[in-house]
Amino acid sequence: MMLKKILKITGIVLLVLIGVAVAAPYLFKNQIIQKVKKEINKNLNANVDFKDVDISFFRQFPKVAIALDSLRITGKDVFANDTLFVAERVDAALNIMSVIKGKDMKIYSIFIASPRIHAIVNKDSLVNWDIMKPDSSNTNTASDKPFKMALQKYTVQNAYINYTDITSDLVTEIFNLNHEGKGDFTADLFTLKTSTSTDALTVTYGGIPFLAHAKAKVDADIEVDNKANVYRYNTDKIMLNDLQLSSRGAVINLDKNGYDLDLTFNAPSTDFKNLLSLVPAIYEKDFAKIKTNGKALFSGFVKGIYNDKTLPAYHVDLDVNNGFFQYPDLPKPLQ
Secondary structure, three states: OHHHHHHHHHHHHHHHHHHHHHHHHHHHHHHHHHHHHHHHHHHEOOEEEOOEEEEEEEEEOOEEEEEEEEEEEEOOHHHOOOEEEEEEEEEEEEOHHHHHHOOOEEEEEEEEEOOEEEEEEOOOOOEOOOOEOOOOOOOOOHHHOOEEEEEEEEEEEEEEEEEEEOOOOEEEEEEEEEEEEEOOOOOOEEEEEEEEEEEEEEEEEOOEEEEEEEEEEEEEEEEEEOOOOEEEEEEEEEEEOOEEEEEEEEEEEOHHHOEEEEEEEEOOOOEHHHHHOOOHHHHOOOHHHOEEEEEEEEEEEEEEEEOOOOOOEEEEEEEEEEEEEEOOOOOOOEO
């Protein structure tokens, strides 16, 4: 009899807890929506809109999941007609008690579904992503900020990115980008493990396509030094179509003065066919059936300051020896 009573009481307690967990998102929804909108408007010089906020205590259990559906960020002033960012959903995992208290909300992970990003540098060298309002108060301590980054993982799924720099006649398009990173962003020094892939990468400079619809995949561990603002990496897992690349280097964030770059790259393989895969007209038609031979060496570097007024030095070495290719239906090869 005593056991039945204990089981009954336990069952009632569990039902109450489940009921609270189900009802809590609705009880705190208005509070969270107002908090999100207030912080966005306070920190961004842009027009921000979203259709709904989805709150769940189960999706990221034991953390609470807060998602913004149909998020859209459009510019102001000279970029008033340009949409900077659109996403089907931005989903974040936060500490439950911080959400209930309404302050010190720690964000542990972020998932972004199907974003479309259009980054623009106009003819006057103004950029449309410079939308953060200047911090008017230097007296606020970290505890005064309602949102804190305790990020450990982020994921971007099925993204489209367009970068257009009118001043240098550079256009980059990335289709179906999938990217994720894992690391302890709260640490001063940590390793960020990243994985990136895209179905089509196009880079056009001065009207000349340097890459056209190239498939790309990059896996890299990045050493992040938050105190020195230095990012270092060393990887041999870069693929552009059939061309494998190795690269290593360092990027120093100089804040308002841009970035100090020191990057090198080379192709470990000397097979001419791998280099040939970067030619779109050849790669996209019967590439597997093409007869090729010859050797190719490919390497280079990028070194120096990159900012609004300065471009880094760069150098590329390309050497092809006895290379040829022949389509199956043609009588002679191109040598």
